[in-house]
Amino acid sequence: MNAQDLLKKYQLSVTDSRLSVLHIFMQSGGALSHSDIEGRLKGLHDRVTVYRTLQTFADKGIIHQIPTTDNAVLYALCKEDCAGGHHHDNHVHFLCTECEITTCLDDVMVPTVKLPRGFRQNDVKMVVTGVCKLCK
Amino acid sequence: MNAQDLLKKYQLSVTDSRLSVLHIFMQSGGALSHSDIEGRLKGLHDRVTVYRTLQTFADKGIIHQIPTTDNAVLYALCKEDCAGGHHHDNHVHFLCTECEITTCLDDVMVPTVKLPRGFRQNDVKMVVTGVCKLCK
DNA sequence: TTAAATTTGCAATATTGTTGCAAAATAATG
DNA sequence: CATTATTTTGCAACAATATTGCAAATTTAA
Numbered sequence: 020m021n022a023q024d025l026l027k028k029y030q031l032s033v034t035d036s037r038l039s040v041l042h043i044f045m046q047s048g049g050a051l052s053h054s055d056i057e058g059r060l061k062g063l064h065d066r067v068t069v070y071r072t073l074q075t076f077a078d079k080g081i082i083h084q085i086p087t088t089d090n091a092v093l094y095a096l097c098k099e100d101c102a103g104g105h106h107h108d109n110h111v112h113f114l115c116t117e118c119e120i121t122t123c124l125d126d127v128m129v130p131t132v133k134l135p136r137g138f139r140q141n142d143v144k145m146v147v148t149g150v151c152k153l154c155k
Numbered sequence: 156m157n158a159q160d161l162l163k164k165y166q167l168s169v170t171d172s173r174l175s176v177l178h179i180f181m182q183s184g185g186a187l188s189h190s191d192i193e194g195r196l197k198g199l200h201d202r203v204t205v206y207r208t209l210q211t212f213a214d215k216g217i218i219h220q221i222p223t224t225d226n227a228v229l230y231a232l233c234k235e236d237c238a239g240g241h242h243h244d245n246h247v248h249f250l251c252t253e254c255e256i257t258t259c260l261d262d263v264m265v266p267t268v269k270l271p272r273g274f275r276q277n278d279v280k281m282v283v284t285g286v287c288k289l290c291k
Numbered sequence: 292t293t294a295a296a297t298t299t300g301c302a303a304t305a306t307t308g309t310t311g312c313a314a315a316a317t318a319a320t321g
Numbered sequence: 322c323a324t325t326a327t328t329t330t331g332c333a334a335c336a337a338t339a340t341t342g343c344a345a346a347t348t349t350a351a
Binding site: 111113116124126127129130132133134135136137138139140141142143144145146147148149150151152153155 | 247249252260262263265266268269270271272273274275276277278279280281282283284285286287288291
């Protein structure tokens with residue numbers, strides 16, 4: 020699906036900045052931080068606009084956040100079937116200590132864990148740190 | 156073990172700020188962010204000192220970081236057997252959406268996952284979101 | 292084509308984290 | 322216990338990251 024249709028699908032106004040950010044995600048394939056995106060926009064849009072765009076996309080379920088072991092917040096495109104409110108992004112994320120790139124391991128599902136009595140589970144996030152395929 | 160002995164065990168100077176921060180961790184029981192700690196210190200010590208204290212404790216293995224799905228970095232006391240350089244904090248962390256408190260589920264180990272060919276794993280973090288025992 | 296609604300960019304401000312350095316506190320020594 | 326050496330602290334300055342209000346510009350609806 021192209022960027023314009025994706026925006027319409029989620030009932031969002033089609034604007035330059037939203038298209039740019041979507042294109043950047045589509046081209047990169049991986050997970051990006053706010054500053055990654057800002058860098059690739061080369062000053063085309065304001066920092067604030069990027070923040071708001073990411074927020075909007077996350078609210079709509081177009082992108083999802085990835086927790087990292089350090090400080091940064093990363094975002095990645097949801098799979099097509101993420102639609103309908105709740106995400107299907109329960110795959111493992113991988114952070115390479117060599118190239119510092121975070122990858123979505125789409126084929127590695129997050130295993131279920133048995134919680135102590137009384138805990139109710141909604142969501143699980145899992146981040147593996149190590150050396151990725153390309154840096155090996 | 157009391158705070159003072161703990162500091163000596165790790166060959167750290169015993170200072171007011173370190174004792175205060177340790178006490179805060181011991182009383183809270185749960186995971187705390189930098190600003191949690193700063194808040195409870197009520198201006199007793201400088202922001203910078205808190206940063207440095209947390210850094211020192213993390214380096215020595217007295218506390219460990221917990222990745223969260225949002226922005227914040229949380230810290231929690233390591234178990235006694237964390238000593239000797241490498242941590243035994245490979246347990247699951249639980250974030251309650253009601254009380255917003257992060258707990259270490261010490262008895263729930265992070266399951267191992269099989270990574271795609273070529274990926275080498277060093278470390279795994281797992282955060283479960285849901286409703287905790289007390290908020291149920 | 293025009294009016295209504297939304298989005299953007301700017302400015303200001305808040306929050307979070309880092310660094311250098313002199314003063315203070317702690318540890319080591321006799 | 323007193324003195325010296327080492328470490329730690331607090332301040333100031335700074336950098337990076339994030340948020341808010343508001344007028345101008347853009348997009349959508351009519």
